[in-house]
Amino acid sequence: MRNRARGVVLGVLLAAGGASAQAVETDPYARPASVRSPVELPPDTGRQTPEELVGWLVKEEPAQRLEALLRLLPWADKLLPRLEQQARTARDDASRARLLEALRELTRHWVSLERLEAHPHLRAWMAAEVKRGLRLVEPWTRVTTTEALIAERRPPEGGGDETGPWATLLPEREDFARLRNELATLGGFARPAVDRLLESPSPEAKLHGFALAGLLDLHPRSKLFPRLREDTHAVEVESYQASDSPTRRDVRRHTERISERMLQLEERSEHVKKSPALGTRMSPDDAQERIVEVLSVLPRPGGEEKKARSRGPLLMELTHTLRQAGASGARDEQDCWNRIRPSWRAWWGRGGLWATQ
Numbered sequence: 001m002r003n004r005a006r007g008v009v010l011g012v013l014l015a016a017g018g019a020s021a022q023a024v025e026t027d028p029y030a031r032p033a034s035v036r037s038p039v040e041l042p043p044d045t046g047r048q049t050p051e052e053l054v055g056w057l058v059k060e061e062p063a064q065r066l067e068a069l070l071r072l073l074p075w076a077d078k079l080l081p082r083l084e085q086q087a088r089t090a091r092d093d094a095s096r097a098r099l100l101e102a103l104r105e106l107t108r109h110w111v112s113l114e115r116l117e118a119h120p121h122l123r124a125w126m127a128a129e130v131k132r133g134l135r136l137v138e139p140w141t142r143v144t145t146t147e148a149l150i151a152e153r154r155p156p157e158g159g160g161d162e163t164g165p166w167a168t169l170l171p172e173r174e175d176f177a178r179l180r181n182e183l184a185t186l187g188g189f190a191r192p193a194v195d196r197l198l199e200s201p202s203p204e205a206k207l208h209g210f211a212l213a214g215l216l217d218l219h220p221r222s223k224l225f226p227r228l229r230e231d232t233h234a235v236e237v238e239s240y241q242a243s244d245s246p247t248r249r250d251v252r253r254h255t256e257r258i259s260e261r262m263l264q265l266e267e268r269s270e271h272v273k274k275s276p277a278l279g280t281r282m283s284p285d286d287a288q289e290r291i292v293e294v295l296s297v298l299p300r301p302g303g304e305e306k307k308a309r310s311r312g313p314l315l316m317e318l319t320h321t322l323r324q325a326g327a328s329g330a331r332d333e334q335d336c337w338n339r340i341r342p343s344w345r346a347w348w349g350r351g352g353l354w355a356t357q
Helices: 002-015 021-025 050-056 062-089 093-109 113-118 120-142 174-184 187-198 203-215 222-229 258-273 284-295 311-324 333-349
Strands: 149-153 167-171 234-241 252-257
Touching: 050 062, 062 093, 062 113, 062 120, 062 284, 062 333, 093 120, 093 187, 113 120, 113 187, 120 174, 120 187, 120 203, 149 203, 149 252, 167 174, 167 203, 167 252, 174 187, 174 203, 187 203, 187 222, 203 234, 203 258, 222 258, 252 258, 284 311, 284 333, 311 333
Parallel strands: 149 234
Antiparallel strands: 149 167, 234 252
């Protein structure tokens, strides 16, 4: 009778979409995180399914939520019904906020906004986020100058001039930097706002759209590509050489061509298409690359960007930490995370991406 009762309870858990009893008992994040040196931390064991990782998206510990997010990227498109269930059953504001945070990143490259239309709760969240983004960019659709931008010139590989795709468009004025930061908090839900700028009849507005697409790591709808590819407008913007001293920049006028910007954007879009396929597990090398790629654009909470350390050194520190943990010698993605998880948690325990010292 006791065994039958245990079987009934386990069946109810599985039918409700929860993790198995064994998975709950072996949850590696149920143990306290260690702050010891990475070389002293023993690897974790066990395996997690994509369905179980969806449940991790609303956990309190940032390291656990981000591990789930990073591992779910290739599976996200197939897990939308499970995400909809999570949204429908979320019991508190904190859980809903964490799930929305994950959706913002999942929609950056891996899940099209159109796919959310079939899921009422996800669709409602999307509508509110998209509306906010469109409201933010509306004043910028009518700009007729490029005073808010500056181009950082880098010589192209193989020589040539310093125009077009080899210059990085950056904010020059505080108002455009503020727009960038506010849109960054929307993740993939900011894409319609970027599209709105690229659809503007103003070539200057289009250039601001290209700048945001690069700064936010977003790719416009493909239906915009032919029109932008044939756009012959050229716009002048101030620029400086990347090697210039920050205090002594040699500022000069620089010509930006809309069609060249479009070619650069298409090249970046092709790079994204070569990422691990949907519904397949990532290799250890892909997993490590994805960690750095996602964290490099992940918005910091509460406007803490100015207080936190520079991302470059932090991500280099993380890469070294993962290498010490034996990530490169892993058999597969699961083994990779089992090896690096103790060090990953310790890194976040010291502040992670939001470390201030």
